[in-house]
Amino acid sequence: MSTTVITDIGTLVTGDLTTPPVSDTTLVVEDGVITAIGDEPVHADVAISANGLTVIPGLIDAHVHPTFGEWTPAQSSIGWLHNYVQGGTTSMVSAGELHVPGLDFGHLDPDLVTSLALLSRETTGRIRQSSAKAHVGTLLLVPGLTTAHFDRLAERDVRNVKFIFYDWARLDDGEARQYVEWAHERGMVVKMHSGGVSRSGASRVTGYEIVHAVRPDVVAHISGGPIPMPDHEIRAVIDDVPHAGIEVCSSMNYRATMVTTEHLAATGQLTRLTLGTDTPGGTGVIPRGMLRNICYLASVCGLDPVTAIAAATGNSARLYGLAEGLLEPGRPADLVALGPVQGSLAGNALDSFARGDLPGIGLVMIDGLPVVFPRSEQTPPPSRLPYRLTLR
Numbered sequence: 001m002s003t004t005v006i007t008d009i010g011t012l013v014t015g016d017l018t019t020p021p022v023s024d025t026t027l028v029v030e031d032g033v034i035t036a037i038g039d040e041p042v043h044a045d046v047a048i049s050a051n052g053l054t055v056i057p058g059l060i061d062a063h064v065h066p067t068f069g070e071w072t073p074a075q076s077s078i079g080w081l082h083n084y085v086q087g088g089t090t091s092m093v094s095a096g097e098l099h100v101p102g103l104d105f106g107h108l109d110p111d112l113v114t115s116l117a118l119l120s121r122e123t124t125g126r127i128r129q130s131s132a133k134a135h136v137g138t139l140l141l142v143p144g145l146t147t148a149h150f151d152r153l154a155e156r157d158v159r160n161v162k163f164i165f166y167d168w169a170r171l172d173d174g175e176a177r178q179y180v181e182w183a184h185e186r187g188m189v190v191k192m193h194s195g196g197v198s199r200s201g202a203s204r205v206t207g208y209e210i211v212h213a214v215r216p217d218v219v220a221h222i223s224g225g226p227i228p229m230p231d232h233e234i235r236a237v238i239d240d241v242p243h244a245g246i247e248v249c250s251s252m253n254y255r256a257t258m259v260t261t262e263h264l265a266a267t268g269q270l271t272r273l274t275l276g277t278d279t280p281g282g283t284g285v286i287p288r289g290m291l292r293n294i295c296y297l298a299s300v301c302g303l304d305p306v307t308a309i310a311a312a313t314g315n316s317a318r319l320y321g322l323a324e325g326l327l328e329p330g331r332p333a334d335l336v337a338l339g340p341v342q343g344s345l346a347g348n349a350l351d352s353f354a355r356g357d358l359p360g361i362g363l364v365m366i367d368g369l370p371v372v373f374p375r376s377e378q379t380p381p382p383s384r385l386p387y388r389l390t391l392r
């Protein structure tokens with residue numbers, strides 16, 4: 001058994017928005033799993049001082065578009081997963097990807113979309129040492145799918161499906177609700193593109209009427225990806241589809257995000273808020289995207305930084321049934337240590353987020369292994385760096 005201890009944690013945020021941050025604490029990891037918070041281990045193989053930094057769960061980017069592994073034709077770039085880890089993202093959930101060059105959007109048939117989902121599943125996240133946990137292989141739903149298609153994906157542990165190119169002229173024939181049931185029977189989460197059309201121009205406009213009729217588990221980029229539904233429909237979806245996760249993405253309309261967070265806050269429903277980047281895509285490849293989302297919510301939308309962090313971690317873990325995303329015993333040791341960058345007036349990372357200053361990352365751990373240490377390639381260094389303690 002291998003034991004790692006992280007000492008000198010200035011502030012620890014669990015990712016659960018109802019749990020207050022813990023000051024001046026330690027965290028113990030055994031074989032990649034958190035076993036204690038606040039207690040020193042009897043023996044440690046590795047000891048890292050967080051040097052007063054804030055430790056939060058590894059960020060979950062709950063809306064990514066992997067096409068083929070580490071290559072994204074969307075921005076003609078390669079190695080994006082590695083760079084996202086450097087931005088604090090340790091886990092990502094695919095929203096599927098059909099913006100594949102040369103694909104005929106007018107003739108998407110069930111076998112083709114199933115094969116494209118599995119192609120992404122088999123090619124993404126293979127370079128684990130430098131990569132995030134990639135929950136990929138998301139099926140984009142088209143008319144004519146059978147249970148055999150869902151079974152083929154379930155056998156490969158695909159856990160997500162999504163409506164985006166679905167023809168809503170068929171809403172009344174019951175097929176969409178049937179798909180939701182088939183997905184739930186297999187433990188899959190159903191996401192729905194919402195708002196105006198996507199970059200392809202081939203996705204369908206989706207507002208309150210369709211979301212309310214189909215009742216997906218997650219309403220994707222409700223504040224725009226890039227075009228949101230009207231404000232009154234955003235509020236009505238939050239009120240009338242009460243079980244669904246409400247997703248905000250970097251592709252957002254900034255004003256509509258304020259409408260969304262104000263309504264969630266006013267109605268006491270911020271546990272439903274989940275964050276993603278909606279990248280790679282037209283918005284770009286943004287390794288610091290999740291950090292910037294938290295900054296925006298905490299500094300402009302008036303959310304407590306702990307709540308904004310929960311939207312990027314614990315809330316998404318619960319929605320997608322992930323083991324990671326919370327710092328508590330029994331969970332994978334996926335975490336980020338971060339703090340203010342030199343020149344910032346912030347006292348700690350939470351203060352940094354509240355001021356809208358991007359914090360610097362000193363440590364990223366996935367399953368107890370330091371994959372970023374003692375500083376990130378993608379953020380300025382925090383003013384205090386973590387360091388390895390010599391064991392006697």
Ligand SMILES: [Zn+2]
Nearest residue numbers: 063095225278
């Ligand atoms: Zn998207």
